[in-house]
Amino acid sequence: MAAPTAYRPNVGVILVNRDGLVFVAARLDNPADAWQMPQGGIDKDEDPRVAALRELEEEIGTGKAEIVAESEGWHEYDLPPELVGRMWGGKYRGQKQKWFVMRFLGKDKDIDIHTKHPEFRDWKWVPFEQVPDLIVPFKRDLYQELLATFGEVVKGIGTGA
Incomplete structure (x- = not known):
């Protein structure tokens, strides 16, 4: 069977709280100490x-955010x-993603990773600069790339700009 050549259409969210920190979560299906947005x-x-x-x-149980x-x-x-x-029925070689920076409008208690179809086992807020290392x-x-593209936007949210 030939290797797939298509990319799965996908979106990603950089969710930023009022302190300028970014939401990351640890996947249920990966026991490693790896986090993602x-x-x-x-x-x-x-x-x-x-x-x-x-x-x-669907993933974090809240829609309290604005793009x-x-x-x-x-x-x-x-x-x-x-x-x-092994992923996505073997149809894709990877993903093509449209990324969004969102301002979180809620409080930590509004986040609930124990959703109908949970994907995460834990979550936390971290400085954006640390995300690539996680x-x-x-x-x-x-x-x-995301850090280079959106670093200033994320900083602006944290300062209320």
Whole structure:
């Protein structure tokens, strides 16, 4: 069987609290000390902005956020060879993602990772600069790109700008 060449359409969320810290969570299906920001697939004919807000609600149990910025284009990453064929029914080599920065409008008690279909076992707020060091290695370059692209926007949220 030939290796897949397509990328799965996906959205990602950089959720920022009023202290300028970014939400990260540890996946249930990965026992390693690896954290990620919320992300998920885009349904057929779904607007990426709608998908981002839906994924936030599905993954962390709250929609108390507003979109502040979004990536101009799409960011891609490839799965490591050992995961290609095992993820997403073997149809994709990786993901192409539209990323959104969102201002969190709620309180910590509004976050509930014990959703209908839980994906995470733990969560925390961290400085944005630390996020690339917390992610699985195959997504690290992507997270470095996000830091370079959205670092100033995230800082502005923390300062109330």
